[in-house]
Amino acid sequence: MIGIIVKLASRSSTRREVFFLRDNMDDIDKDEKLEMMRHSTAHVMAEAVQSMFPDAKFGIGPTIEDGFYYDFGLPRSLTPEDLPGIEAKMKEIVKANLPFIKEMVTKDEARKLFAKQPYKLELIEELREEQVTIYKQGNFTDMCRGPHVKYTGSIKAFKLMSIAGAYWRGSEKNTMLQRIYGIAFSTQKELDEYLAKIEEAKRRDHRKLGKDLDLFLIPEEIGGGLVVYTPKGGRIRTTIEDFWRKEHFANGYEILYTPHIGLSKLWETSGHLGFYRENMYSPMSIDEQDYYIKPMNCPFHILAYKSRIRSYRELPLRWAELGTVYRYEMSGVLSGLLRVRGFTQDDAHIFCTPEQMSSELSEVLRFSLHMLDTFGFPKYKVYLSTRPHDAVGEPQRWEDAQTELRRVIDESKLDYKVDEGGGAFYGPKIDIKIEDALGREWQTTTIQFDFNLPERFDMTYMGADGKEHRPYMIHRALFGAWERFFGLLIEQCAGAFPVWYAPVQATIIPISDQHLNYARKVEAELKAAGIRVEVNDSNERMNQKVREAQLQKIPYMLVVGEKESANNTVAVRLRSGEQLPVMSLEEFKAKIKQMIDNRVNELKP
């Protein structure tokens, strides 16, 4: 029996396709029925487009998370105004309740059938089977494995969302087709809920919150993808970096500082000018020598390693740096803080002996997960990225390294996916990706083997045998890039930062000017205890001050009036709207200190 292949693809920056094989239709569960319906909706959309453009060339039309898309080659550009018309036509087709008819034809018959469809012909030539499955509904025939719903009337709630250009077969060497994205659900209610979810996600967008909460800017005058942190963003960054440094020192790392630019010779030696040039900023010429702004920190750390002869006794060396790098990214890919051109990697390089590699890998993954867990991301996805085509190093070393990485992931009991060919040119890696508010995945943590640089820089250490040996090298970035991590952090908590890194931890709200003196006293006392606190001394009513604090998502509001001034107390309102019993200033100070020191995410002591 021919297996039924249901194709899934996640709507993410790392689009991967997953195939499930089924022997019969009986065990297709509800989700798969939904998949099937979405896929059929794509066909109906294709028929609608065909009715508008009889010469339309059809690409592929798979399902994706929450919906589907279809790629078309059309005589003119689509605009969003075309979508209602296509939707209306689709509704007619659904209403007509046309049957989906499955047929098996030979390749030759298929070639004739799709004679005017160059993309379909290309796909036919690549099929291994002699028999080709086609599906017909109404006036539309598509080459497709299916399965499909029996009648178009089974299609329930759908909506066309957007149009986009998409290269045929995902290669920029090919022509760009026009893609229409749509969503489809079993009920209108589910569809409406989905749309509401998208609206909610837009409210969490770090670009919007960055403005509302005054955290950062990306001024056009400076240039695309170059970030300025304003005081509140700067506070957050400093606080988290302080934590980062403390944890690194406590876990056997040393911290390096290195320059932002280096001579072209350095980048030739490292191989960056060979492998990475198109991502580097153009050189600047000083005293007739070319300098490049750094896209990575590794060569600098290697030179620090090579500053003298290293003994096996001093390995492993774990050297970290908050190193700001600059990479040329194509203008179309820049996206708020999540994809920028200048960013600070929380980088580290681990140099060790081959014998230490295994335990070092385990340790670096443990440490990374420990750091990520501090920030309470609900879920992240782990990928093992393997050897790409243009790789350096012998295949056997890659095999061994990949086996080792897999062992480390298994040891941590993490679910992971393999990203075939997704490794760096110099070695395989473990990547962790975190979703933004809209469910797009962004790589944060990366742990990478490097077979390249120790060779290129001829790194050595003196072994117990008195001979020179080549050290192993691991690159790791934990948050990945501070900018991206910050963006994800903002979206994760919707700007309501946990008290330990909230830029303003408490705001003091005097009820009237008469209580300003007491407010100042409270402020001074809390500041002396290292708490980030401010007094709202504006000429506003208390209600307005509470509102301002709510909008700024400040964790604690300390209302002080007649009673509080008299009794040395504070009336604490939480950002959640909850009111705590009046407590003494001492008590509040002790409680907030405890929350900050333990980095708890909840507000209530």
Next chain:
RNA sequence: GCCAGCGUAGCUCAGUGGUAGAGCAGCGGUUUCGUAAACCGUCGGUCAAGAGUUCGACUCUCUUCGCUGGCUCCA
């Protein structure tokens, strides 16, 4: 970089070829107030930039820049 859309005051947004608007924020007053918006007044714009069409352009056309969603690429 490619495809499509968008760009009006610090922010959110009205304004379809005929004198640039509102709310909020800011500033100046008045008010001294008990848990999400007191009241009055006032400042603020080369309508992203440039070119063109027109008697006249925020509005129509073209170019450039930026942003948004995709594609490709990536931390």
